[in-house]
Structure formats: structure tokens, C-alpha cells
Amino acid sequence: MNENIIIAGSGGQGVLTLGLFLAQAGLKEGKKVTWLPSYGAEKRGGFSFCSVVISDEEIFSPLVAYPDTLLLFDQRAAEAYKNSVTEKTFVIENTSLIKNDVVLTGRKTLIPATDIATSMDFVKAANIVMAGAYFGATGKFLQTTGEQVMGEMLKGRNSHAFEKNLKAFSEGMKFIKNPALVAGVAFIKNLRLLKKKK
Amino acid sequence: MNGNGTVFIKGNHAIVEAALDAGCRFYAGYPITPQNEIPEYMSKRMPEEKGVFIQAESELISINMVFGAATTGARAMTTSSSPGMSLMQEGISYMAGAELPGVLVNVMRGGPGLGNISPSQSDYYQAVKPGHGDFHMITLAPSNLQEMYDYTFDAFDLADKYRNPVMILTDGLLGQMMESMDMKHDRKPLYPDAKKEWALTGAVGRKGQRIVSLLMDPGVLEAHNIKLGKKWKTMIENERKYELFNVNEETQYLIVAFGSMARISKGAMKLMKDLKIGLFRPITVWPYPYEELKKAAAGVKKVFVFEMNQGQMLDDVKIGLEGSKPVEFFGRAGGGVPMPEELCDFINKNK
Structure with a gap:
């Protein structure tokens, strides 16, 4: 395996955490791994990205120019990385926040990750929904590996946090297998939330 | 721990x-x-x-x-x-x-x-x-x-x-x-x-220092x-400490790079397997392994120096080579970090 991943979005969306999550899944399955965060003067809302390399062999460059897999969280990220996509790139787009489809090449999977997370009253977990999509669509790592890593990353937090994240993870996977199911649920719940607000 | x-x-x-x-x-x-x-x-x-x-x-x-x-x-x-x-x-x-x-x-x-x-x-x-x-x-x-x-x-x-x-x-x-x-x-x-005899530990029972x-x-x-x-x-x-990577009798081009740039150079070498490129990496950048560099470069056509500056270690490479080989430099400045692909382009254009 030689998997070069770029994850891009905005500060606060859990872009770096998702990178860590995927990196640790790689480690758990015995791979060599590097994780390199963007490091500007980032803050909530600022542009944020990370490169993750997962490989059977020693990793030399932790930098990724043309990713095998590209996870895009919002419009700005899509604009920034549209030129790094080749026909071989597998792209996962968060359609909740990417309305204008600018990535014209690559093999694409679309998922309304933010809407799905919002329907769970847990918008913070949009990154974990994306993780579920990654696991479901690529099949590069075992679902149980993801769940184990999640348990380790949330060690010391309350069990509630773990369950909610686990749910977000499986919703992401489920959406890949049967979008109608999850999208339907998300739609109905969002409708309810809207009514409440009115 | x-x-x-x-x-x-x-x-x-x-x-x-x-x-x-x-x-x-x-x-x-x-x-x-x-x-x-x-x-x-x-x-x-x-x-x-x-x-x-x-x-x-x-x-x-x-x-x-x-x-x-x-x-x-x-x-x-x-x-x-x-x-x-x-x-x-x-x-x-x-x-x-x-x-x-x-x-x-x-x-x-x-x-x-x-x-x-x-x-x-x-x-x-x-x-x-x-x-x-x-x-x-x-x-x-x-x-x-x-x-x-x-x-x-x-x-x-x-x-x-x-x-x-x-x-x-x-x-x-x-x-x-x-x-x-x-x-x-x-x-x-x-x-x-090891008893640091010179250390200031209080002059009890000995002369002050x-x-x-x-x-x-x-x-x-x-x-x-x-x-x-x-x-x-x-x-x-x-x-003096250094690393030789893919350096042998057949090596035609030698990259000299240190630290993170050496990693990126190795990434570039992986993308250019058809060229016989080796890497010399000083680990002690001071004392600089001058003699070892000259020896590593002995059989190559050209030496490439890659740095994330505009050519600082380049001086030491030239001192080490004593004019024995042509040297090409590529650097990124002001926080610019090159992708391995950029190094490949440079090598292809200047080999």
C-alpha cells in the first residue's frame, strides 16, 4: 500500500484530527505513517489542511503534491486543491458545504457530511462522518480498526462522546452503501430542527 | 515513561x-x-x-x-x-x-x-x-x-x-x-x-573555583x-557523521542535502528510478564531513545541492569538492517548501 492523502477544510472542522485518525488506523494495521499539518497562523475558520502518507515501505517525503485520496470539507478547500487532482485521485467531497462543483477530474464520492452530523445534533462530528465515508468507499482499512482507534483517541472522555462519534462513523459508512437511508433521515431531522427554530 | x-x-x-x-x-x-x-x-x-x-x-x-x-x-x-x-x-x-x-x-x-x-x-x-x-x-x-x-x-x-x-x-x-x-x-x-570537577557545587572541603x-x-x-x-x-x-544513500560505483549524479530537504530529495529519487542518483547527507553539518563528500562524489558526473534557503550549505559543498565536480543548486526561500516533483524537474532540466 502507498496511500497519499490530503485533507482540506477550515479550522474547527476537525481536518487535522481526521488526519490523525486515518494515520493511526494505518499504524494499527502495521503500516508506516507520516502526518504533516499545515502550519499558518490558523484559527477557527482559517484555511486548514494536512497531508497523511500511509505506506508499507519507509516514507521519505511527508509532502503530497498529487494525492491518491483527497478529502474536501468546503468550497475554499475545493478551490485550493482542484488542480492537484489527477484521473487517479479518489475525491470525497462534503456536499453540504461545496455547492459549486469545481473538481472536474478524479473519481468522486459525494456526501453531505455536515448535514448528516447536524441531523445528529453533533455538527462537530462532520469529520468523523467523512472518516466513515473514507472507510466505506475505499475499503483500505477495517471498520473495526477505525472503531478501535476512535476508542483510543477518546480515552478518558465520557462514554457518551465515544458512542456519538461511533454513530457518526457508521452513518458515514452507511451513506456510502445506501445514501437514500441516511440522507432521508438527515432530511427529516433537519426539517424538524427548522420547524423548532420557527 | x-x-x-x-x-x-x-x-x-x-x-x-x-x-x-x-x-x-x-x-x-x-x-x-x-x-x-x-x-x-x-x-x-x-x-x-x-x-x-x-x-x-x-x-x-x-x-x-x-x-x-x-x-x-x-x-x-x-x-x-x-x-x-x-x-x-x-x-x-x-x-x-x-x-x-x-x-x-x-x-x-x-x-x-x-x-x-x-x-x-x-x-x-x-x-x-x-x-x-x-x-x-x-x-x-x-x-x-x-x-x-x-x-x-x-x-x-x-x-x-x-x-x-x-x-x-x-x-x-x-x-x-x-x-x-x-x-x-x-x-x-x-x-x-561523571564528576564534573569544574562545576560550582559549593566549596565545602575544597578550594573555591x-x-x-x-x-x-x-x-x-x-x-x-x-x-x-x-x-x-x-x-x-x-x-563527523553523514549518510550515504544509493551511492555506489554506478552513481551518476549526487544530491547533497541535509535535514528535511534530504527526505524530500529521497522522495524525488524514488520518482526518478531510471536515473542513477545517490544522496550524500551531512548529519553533523558542523564539523562538516568534507573528505567524505569528496569521496562520495568521486565517480559522479554532477553534484546537485538542494536546500530550503538560497545556497548556504552550498559553500561547504564547494569547499569539500575543491572544484572537482560541477555543482548545480536549487533552493526555495522564505519558508517555501519544495515538493519532490520540483526537484525532479530541476534534475531533468540540469542533468
């Missing part, structure tokens, strides 16, 4: 663990990106090891606190990034003058001036030719997280061995990235209990400098 084992860790954290494993029990530093994880993590870990962590009011004070701690025989460290390291130059010179051991880590960022906070190798000159006065400092440039850990540990041993400051020269890329590496918590420092770098009597300072010069010769003889 106990025992050994593989961990997934940030470069800046690896430095902290290595320092503590090497017996460092005094740290003073002042915040600056991209090395902030060092003092942050150190402020948690150092008290666990019953050592002293101080956030000083400036880099000037940090290095002088390390000077003070070192006079007592303690293993002491400070860390900073480029602009902060500039402020420490005076203190480094004073430590070398007073023959005090100590470890400094420079997690380089873009310069000059306040610059930016992106990874850079723009402090090469300052690292290999530090401070004022006629002295030298061993400078190690790790290229992965295992080396961040191993060489930081080595730095403490070398500092004690030569009674001289030692620097770890790294950058924001290696400081910020995470990678798996093996901890060696069981590794023993080489000179942990002092540590100074001001030597005003006629001839005394020259004699001291000559002594430091001899020490430097021993360092050159014993401590």
Missing part, C-alpha cells in the same frame, strides 16, 4: 523525551512558533521528572539561565526558532568561552527578521558559524523523528564530552510532523555521574583560544 517501544509522536515532543531520557533536568525557554510544542510539553513532563522548567522573559534570559544551570554541572537545554536563536548568539559564545556544556535546539522558520512561521533552513550559516570569538560548536541535523530523538540524546553526551554547547538544527517541518519512532528510555547517558569567559591577563586568552582550537580538532577527528 518507562521502557522502550514504538510511539507515534510529534518531532517537537520527541526532542523533549530525548532530553529527559538523557538526564536533562533544567529547561528554560521562551515561546516562538514552530517550536512551541517543546516548552508546552516540557512544562508538563519536566516536573514529572522532578526537574526545573522555566518560561523565561526572553531568549536572552533563557540562554543565560542555561549558562547558570550548566555551571552547577546540570544537564541543561533551551530551544527556540530562528529569530530567538539570533538573540542567543551572545550566550552561546559565553558558554563556549567558559567551556560549559549545554544543548540548544533551533526549529528553523523563514527569515530574515521576524520572517514567517513556515519551515526553512535559512539559519545554516548561523548554526555552523555561531556567535562572536574564535570557537566552534557541533551541530547535528536530524532528518526523521528517530534521529530527532537519537541525536538530541547524543547532543547531551557530546556537550559533556567536550564541555561545549551543542546544537540540534531542525525545522518546522520535522518539528510539526508526526511519525512513528522507537523510544529508548533504557539508554544510559554516557557521562551521567570560578567559571569565567573574561580572561584579561596578557597571553592567557590566546592560550585559552589555542586550547579551544585543539578541542575543535578533536571534534573534527571524532564526530
Whole structure:
């Protein structure tokens, strides 16, 4: 395996955490791994990205120019990385926040990750929904590996946090297998939330 | 932490663990990106090891606190990034003058001036030719997280061995990235209990002694400098370190790069398997392994020097090669980090 991943979005969306999550899944399955965060003067809302390399062999460059897999969280990220996509790139787009489809090449999977997370009253977990999509669509790592890593990353937090994240993870996977199911649920719940607000 | 084992860790954290494993029990530093994880993590870990962590009011004070701690025989460290390291130059010179051991880590960022906070190798000159006065400092440039850990540990041993400051020269890329590496918590420092006869430990039962770098009597300072010069010769003889990667009789092109740029160069080599390219990587960028470089380049057509600056180590490569080979340079400046593909393009255009 030689998997070069770029994850891009905005500060606060859990872009770096998702990178860590995927990196640790790689480690758990015995791979060599590097994780390199963007490091500007980032803050909530600022542009944020990370490169993750997962490989059977020693990793030399932790930098990724043309990713095998590209996870895009919002419009700005899509604009920034549209030129790094080749026909071989597998792209996962968060359609909740990417309305204008600018990535014209690559093999694409679309998922309304933010809407799905919002329907769970847990918008913070949009990154974990994306993780579920990654696991479901690529099949590069075992679902149980993801769940184990999640348990380790949330060690010391309350069990509630773990369950909610686990749910977000499986919703992401489920959406890949049967979008109608999850999208339907998300739609109905969002409708309810809207009514409440009115 | 106990025992050994593989961990997934940030470069800046690896430095902290290595320092503590090497017996460092005094740290003073002042915040600056991209090395902030060092003092942050150190402020948690150092008290666990019953050592002293101080956030000083400036880099000037940090290095002088390390000077003070070192006079007592303690293993002491400070860390900073480029602009902060500039402020420490005076203190480094004073430590070398007073023959005090100590470890400094420079997690380089873009310069000059306040610059930016992106990874850079723009402090090469300052690292290999530090401070004022006629002295030298061993400078190690790790290229992965295992080396961040191993060489930081080595730095403490070398500092004690030569009674001289030692620097770890790294950058924001290696400081910020995470990678798996093996901890060696069981590794023993080489000179942990060596009695530092010169240390200021209170003159109970012995004559008082002092540590100074001001030597005003006629001839005394020259004699001291000559002594430091001899020490430097021993360092050159014993401590030169380098890596050869894919260098053999068939090698046609030789890349010379250090630190994170050496990693990126290896990435480029992986993309250009049809060309016979080797890599020479100085690990001690000071003392520079001049002879070894010349030997490695003996059979090649051309030498490529890659740096994240506009050509600083380039001078040392030219000194080492003594005009024996044509040299091509490619560098990115001001915090620019090249992709391996950029290096491939450069090689293809200039081979």
C-alpha cells in the first residue's frame, strides 16, 4: 500500500484530527505513517489542511503534491486543491458545504457530511462522518480498526462522546452503501430542527 | 515513561523525551512558533521528572539561565526558532568561552527578521558559524523523528564530552510532523555521574573555583583560544557523521542535502528510478564531513545541492569538492517548501 492523502477544510472542522485518525488506523494495521499539518497562523475558520502518507515501505517525503485520496470539507478547500487532482485521485467531497462543483477530474464520492452530523445534533462530528465515508468507499482499512482507534483517541472522555462519534462513523459508512437511508433521515431531522427554530 | 517501544509522536515532543531520557533536568525557554510544542510539553513532563522548567522573559534570559544551570554541572537545554536563536548568539559564545556544556535546539522558520512561521533552513550559516570569538560548536541535523530523538540524546553526551554547547538544527517541518519512532528510555547517558570537577557545587572541603569567559591577563586568552582550537580538532577527528544513500560505483549524479530537504530529495529519487542518483547527507553539518563528500562524489558526473534557503550549505559543498565536480543548486526561500516533483524537474532540466 502507498496511500497519499490530503485533507482540506477550515479550522474547527476537525481536518487535522481526521488526519490523525486515518494515520493511526494505518499504524494499527502495521503500516508506516507520516502526518504533516499545515502550519499558518490558523484559527477557527482559517484555511486548514494536512497531508497523511500511509505506506508499507519507509516514507521519505511527508509532502503530497498529487494525492491518491483527497478529502474536501468546503468550497475554499475545493478551490485550493482542484488542480492537484489527477484521473487517479479518489475525491470525497462534503456536499453540504461545496455547492459549486469545481473538481472536474478524479473519481468522486459525494456526501453531505455536515448535514448528516447536524441531523445528529453533533455538527462537530462532520469529520468523523467523512472518516466513515473514507472507510466505506475505499475499503483500505477495517471498520473495526477505525472503531478501535476512535476508542483510543477518546480515552478518558465520557462514554457518551465515544458512542456519538461511533454513530457518526457508521452513518458515514452507511451513506456510502445506501445514501437514500441516511440522507432521508438527515432530511427529516433537519426539517424538524427548522420547524423548532420557527 | 518507562521502557522502550514504538510511539507515534510529534518531532517537537520527541526532542523533549530525548532530553529527559538523557538526564536533562533544567529547561528554560521562551515561546516562538514552530517550536512551541517543546516548552508546552516540557512544562508538563519536566516536573514529572522532578526537574526545573522555566518560561523565561526572553531568549536572552533563557540562554543565560542555561549558562547558570550548566555551571552547577546540570544537564541543561533551551530551544527556540530562528529569530530567538539570533538573540542567543551572545550566550552561546559565553558558554563556549567558559567551556560549559549545554544543548540548544533551533526549529528553523523563514527569515530574515521576524520572517514567517513556515519551515526553512535559512539559519545554516548561523548554526555552523555561531556567535562572536574564535570557537566552534557541533551541530547535528536530524532528518526523521528517530534521529530527532537519537541525536538530541547524543547532543547531551557530546556537550559533556567536550564541555561545549551543542546544537540540534531542525525545522518546522520535522518539528510539526508526526511519525512513528522507537523510544529508548533504557539508554544510559554516557557521562551521567561523571564528576564534573569544574562545576560550582559549593566549596565545602575544597578550594573555591570560578567559571569565567573574561580572561584579561596578557597571553592567557590566546592560550585559552589555542586550547579551544585543539578541542575543535578533536571534534573534527571524532564526530563527523553523514549518510550515504544509493551511492555506489554506478552513481551518476549526487544530491547533497541535509535535514528535511534530504527526505524530500529521497522522495524525488524514488520518482526518478531510471536515473542513477545517490544522496550524500551531512548529519553533523558542523564539523562538516568534507573528505567524505569528496569521496562520495568521486565517480559522479554532477553534484546537485538542494536546500530550503538560497545556497548556504552550498559553500561547504564547494569547499569539500575543491572544484572537482560541477555543482548545480536549487533552493526555495522564505519558508517555501519544495515538493519532490520540483526537484525532479530541476534534475531533468540540469542533468
